[in-house]
Amino acid sequence: MALYSEKVMDHFTNPRNVGRIEDADGIGEVGNARCGDIMKIYIKVNDGVITDVKFNTFGCGSAIASSSMATEMIKGKPISEALQLTNKAVAEALDGLPAHKLHCSVLAEEAIRAAIKDYYDKNGIAYDKSQFPDPEEDPHGHGGEL
Ligand code: FES
Numbered sequence: 001m002a003l004y005s006e007k008v009m010d011h012f013t014n015p016r017n018v019g020r021i022e023d024a025d026g027i028g029e030v031g032n033a034r035c036g037d038i039m040k041i042y043i044k045v046n047d048g049v050i051t052d053v054k055f056n057t058f059g060c061g062s063a064i065a066s067s068s069m070a071t072e073m074i075k076g077k078p079i080s081e082a083l084q085l086t087n088k089a090v091a092e093a094l095d096g097l098p099a100h101k102l103h104c105s106v107l108a109e110e111a112i113r114a115a116i117k118d119y120y121d122k123n124g125i126a127y128d129k130s131q132f133p134d135p136e137e138d139p140h141g142h143g144g145e146l
Contacts, residue, residue, distance in 0.1 A: 004061070004097075005094060007065075007069075007095045008061070008065045008094050011065035011068040011094065012064050016071060017053055017055055017067075017071035019055075020056060021053075021054050024042035025122070025123070026042070026119030027042050027043075027114075028040070028043075028114025028116070028118055030107055035059070037104070038058045039055065039056075039059060039111045040055060041053065041112055041114070042054045043119060045119055048078050051076070055071055055111070059107070062101040062105070065094055066090050066105040066108040069090050070105075070112060073090065073093060079116055087106040090105045090109065113132055117132045
């Protein structure tokens, strides 16, 4: 059996939503301290709905495939739904990732959350802080679970 599913290979070789949004409403940047990979996600929000999303990932193939799939999964969705997206759901949508690559999908979940938090902060929208447990002062120090 191949190490990577066809979906992973498809999203790695032909990633969707690559790029940046110049006038983004929220930007989330996260990194994994162990592998040094960095993921940045940009969102446009209208009436509580994520109307556009783009990403730049400086990272491994699984991180690129996860970003591509995750952006597809939240595009056109209400923020409330995007906040529910788990790395597990991303990995499942990719027909699985090898166990030692599951942490790559965690970056996608974290980057989306960070972008939404940034949107809330920029627009003075109140939110439950427990939804965003990662300490802001250390944006590159988390996500290292293997
Ligand atoms: Fe770093 Fe995949 S090895 S995110």
